[in-house]
Amino acid sequence: MNKQQTVQLSHGGGGVEMNHLIRHLFWQRFGNDILNQAEDAATLNIPSPLAMTTDSFTVSPHFFAGGNIGTLAVAGTCNDLAMVAAKPSYLSCSFIIEEGTLISELEAIVDAMATELAVGQTQIVCGDTKVVPRGMADKVFINTTGIGAIQKADVSAHRIMAGDVILVSRDIGCHGACILAARESLRLAHPIISDCAVLWPVVEALLADSIDIHAMRDATRGGLSAVLNEWCQSSGLQLAIQEAQIPVDDAVRGICELCGFEPCDLANEGTFVIAVPATQAQRTLDILHQFHSQAAVIGEAVSLSPAKPVLHTAWGSRRYLDFPAGELLPRIC
Amino acid sequence: MNKQQTVQLSHGGGGVEMNHLIRHLFWQRFGNDILNQAEDAATLNIPSPLAMTTDSFTVSPHFFAGGNIGTLAVAGTCNDLAMVAAKPSYLSCSFIIEEGTLISELEAIVDAMATELAVGQTQIVCGDTKVVPRGMADKVFINTTGIGAIQKADVSAHRIMAGDVILVSRDIGCHGACILAARESLRLAHPIISDCAVLWPVVEALLADSIDIHAMRDATRGGLSAVLNEWCQSSGLQLAIQEAQIPVDDAVRGICELCGFEPCDLANEGTFVIAVPATQAQRTLDILHQFHSQAAVIGEAVSLSPAKPVLHTAWGSRRYLDFPAGELLPRIC
Incomplete structure (x- = not known):
């Protein structure tokens, strides 16, 4: 393998090589007026109140x-912002890269990011950008x-009221099952496709239709179970x-x-x-x-009581x- | 070693154990009204224009x-914000932790963070919080x-003008030398102490005295050389x-x-x-x-010309x- 095609420690050193990597890999795909100014910090205009959220991603395998x-x-x-009814205005992005990582893989990752940003x-x-030694x-x-x-102010689990209807936006568990299948090298007749997607467009549509959203939460780690349990704790409701x-x-x-x-x-x-309030459940579903x-x-x-999620089964048990x-x-993730 | 004393994979799973780690390790030391709300995203009020910056830290050794x-x-x-004359208003914080890391080390790290936040x-x-398997x-x-x-608006390398005086805030290279000494296990008569520190207090003092700061940059990776070269590129000056x-x-x-x-x-x-302008150099130095x-x-x-940093030596050469x-x-770092 050509050494040129992999990330070297010098790409993270703060010198000439890092400058080159940043310009040709990241700026080419992420470039915009603010990023291109290349100051220690970006200068932004955004109305208050604003939402802020952070996540580090360590998913394995990296491609699925x-x-x-x-x-x-x-x-x-973007989804953590959308879940509090905030438009994802600006993102920061920080890479920790292992020495020896293929530049082509990095390009595919950055390309995928550019697509989702749109x-x-x-x-x-x-x-x-930080580069750490092999291993x-x-x-x-x-x-x-x-x-x-x-x-929209105050979209929060604290606002859930008795009578509110709970909906999910699609079938659950696809990302977890997709990663599980990839790890176990399962050969499935129909591969399970991760549900990973930016949710801002659907939230924007709900807000445009003036749905009085009480609470939203994307069901990431811990899945639907974790969200429903947290909502019970926050709202004090079953x-x-x-x-x-x-x-x-x-x-x-x-x-x-x-x-x-x-x-x-x-x-x-x-x-x-x-x-959402029961009166708006059908419109929300639509x-x-x-x-x-x-x-x-x-x-x-x-x-x-108790303030816990209770599963009612089709044959009447709970x-x-x-x-x-x-x-x-x-x-x- | 007691298994209880190290970080386990389950601490990153999104379930009960992660909840416990977050509450007892992080919230206890970082706790504030906003963080304690535990929403997907924090809700903040901050006037525009605002500055935004990100950094991942991978320093080795972890303690120095x-x-x-x-x-x-x-x-x-905080320093990247201070360098564009922005008060560090709010920070996010994301941990990637290797399975088996000592909880006591993590506590020492979080304690140090709390001190610097103050x-x-x-x-x-x-x-x-993400936990990844050993290795x-x-x-x-x-x-x-x-x-x-x-x-203060427009603190930027683009504003450097001919005649501006260039100052450094203290002796250079301590962090790099300190890490180098630690890596090489050098036994020094007087250990070199890293200069790492939050710079907002000194920037706040400069602003309070109405110093017309043209540009500031903390000399991190690449050191003083990188800052001076970047400033020449941005300003077109020598x-x-x-x-x-x-x-x-x-x-x-x-x-x-x-x-x-x-x-x-x-x-x-x-x-x-x-x-800074030459007329304010002495006040700045003071x-x-x-x-x-x-x-x-x-x-x-x-x-x-050329727009490069030129070192003038004591015996007249350049x-x-x-x-x-x-x-x-x-x-x-």
Whole structure:
């Protein structure tokens, strides 16, 4: 292999080589008026109140069906902003790269990021590159931090009220199942495609239709289970969930049975849970359906104790949906 | 070793264990009204224009004379904001932790961060924690991203004018030399202490005295050489630097001779270069001296070609100070 085609330690040294990598790899794909100024810090105008969020991405494998670590890095941070009704205005981006990483892989990752930035109608305005010696990291880790102008105040789990309807934006567990299949080298008749995607367009549509969103949360690590448990803790309400109404793809369900996981515990990277007043549930569902056919009402908030999610099964039994515990899937995102 | 005392993969899984780690390790030390709300994104009020900057920290060793990776993580990002005259208003913080890392080391790192946050008069408002399996990272990597309210517009290398005086805030190269000494296990009569420190207090003092700062830059990776070369590129001016006036500690100079480095190429983490109108040079120096006795005028900007830094030696000769190249020190910050 030609040494030129891999990342060298000197690419992270702060000298000539790093300058070259930044200009030719990152600026060429991320370039915009703010980033190109190349100051120690970007200067921005953004109205208050604004939202700020950060995520580091360490997913393994770095490339999977439906995207790569770059797709995740942009979608993940944009989605955390979208979930508080903030437009993803500006992102920072920081790479930790293992010496020896193929430049071609890095290019594919940065290309994927550029694609997702366009979906999110956002831009990267500052960055950082560190290179560590072989064996000190696994290829590439990416941090993105985002700030966004909040379009609707107080979208928060604290606002969930008894009677609110709970919906999910599509079938759950695809990202977790996709990564699981890739790790176990499972050969599936139909590969499971990660759901990873920027959610700002669908949130923008909900806001444009004046849906009085009480709470939203993307069901990332910990999956639907974690979101519903956190919402019960925050709101003090019980969430009555109809198990049969939770959309799960057959292939995802199959992998879960094979590997001993629950679909509700699997990570998602472009799937969110939303709580709205019952009177707006149908309109909300209609809008969600414009983006994904599997969007569904899954339950409602009720004034009962304990404040936990309760799964109602099709044959009338009930059980608590617990917070996931133990070693879930490391390096899922 | 008790398993309880090290970080486990489950601490990054998004479930019960991660929740516990976040509450007891991070929130206890970083806790504030905004962080405690624990939403997907923090809600902030900050006037525009604001500055945004990001840095990932991978320093090795993680602990060194004068600080640890946590000190650097807060100082580095606060300083990038301070260098554009922005008060470090809010920081995000993201940890990538190797399975098996001692909780006690993590506590020491987080303690150091809390100390520096106080110096910078700032706070961490959102965070993220990822745990990767043994061998996939080296103990702890930290990303911090900061936003800050800009107190003085247009502090930028583009504003450097012929006649401007160039100063450094203290003796150079201490951080680089300190890390170098630690790596080579050199036993020094007097250990070299890293300069790593939050620079906001000194910048605040300069602004309070209405110094018309044209440009500031902390001399991190690439050292003084990189800053001066970048300033020449941005301003189109030559920088005439008096070599004898550049403050360098004897111990730093000694290590450089031993290891074949130039003090001007070594990284600093709490040392900055500043360009001001000649009429304000003495006042600037006086203020810098309140914070460090080694602050010094090192040269001036002149309308000569080429637009490069030129070192004038004590015996009348001149040479270009080049951009550092090649493998400097990996994992210096």
